[in-house]
Amino acid sequence: MPKTDNVRELIKMVSLPDGLESFDDKSDTGKLWASIIRVMPRELKVLIEWINGSESDKFSCIIAEASLGWAIEVAEKMGIKNEAFWPAVxxxxxxxxxxxxxxxxxxxxxxxxxxxxxxxxxxxxxxxxxxxxxxxxxxxxxx
Structure with missing residues (x-):
């Protein structure tokens, strides 16, 4: 049970590396998406395992932008509740x-x-x- 009703205290935003170097051209969407699909699912899994293995709060749900379906797949495989949203809608x-x-x-x-x-x-x-x-x-x- 959460210790607070304040949603800002309940939600933690994180970012993950996309696998490209700082000098790589991120406007090359083919290269960017290939790197994201190759790197980010593994990085998310590692982050979840690290946080859930610590004494801090555990992951209870993952909310991801719908185009990042891989994040929902990682959450499902790890038994974590998940939701997708689509801001463009x-x-x-x-x-x-x-x-x-x-x-x-x-x-x-x-x-x-x-x-x-x-x-x-x-x-x-x-x-x-x-x-x-x-x-x-x-x-x-x-x-």
Whole structure:
């Protein structure tokens, strides 16, 4: 049972080496991902074993970005609860929460089709976007 309700005291963020040297070109995504897949699962396992073997708090759950599925696999193999999250999904689905407003403002029709090609901003916290780039207008689009 946790000794506190303060989530900031319960969650510990860690980083792992990606296997590349400081002089390596991290913009070479093929090389970066190959290194991540080769190095990080082993590093995570070592970190978990080290922490769980110490007198400190033990791993109770791993929360990882969904593209890092290997972290979830490591957690499952070690019997640790796990969760994946996908931060991009909030941007992807943000227009859904504004559909009635977009219709009322004449930006889209009731079928979701843009009334005209324009740039809008759904909120101050989001960058401007083209109405033609709503993902439902791009389904099946190969270009």
């Amino acid at each position: 909030s941007v992807l689905f943000a227009p859904f929460f504004k559909i009635s407003s977009l219709i009322d403002k004449g930006i889209i029709d009731s079928e979701g089709t843009p009334m005209k090609n324009q740039i809008i901003q759904l909120s101050q916290a989001m960058p401007p976007m083209k109405t033609t780039d709503f993902f439902w207008n791009r389904l099946g689009d190969e270009g």
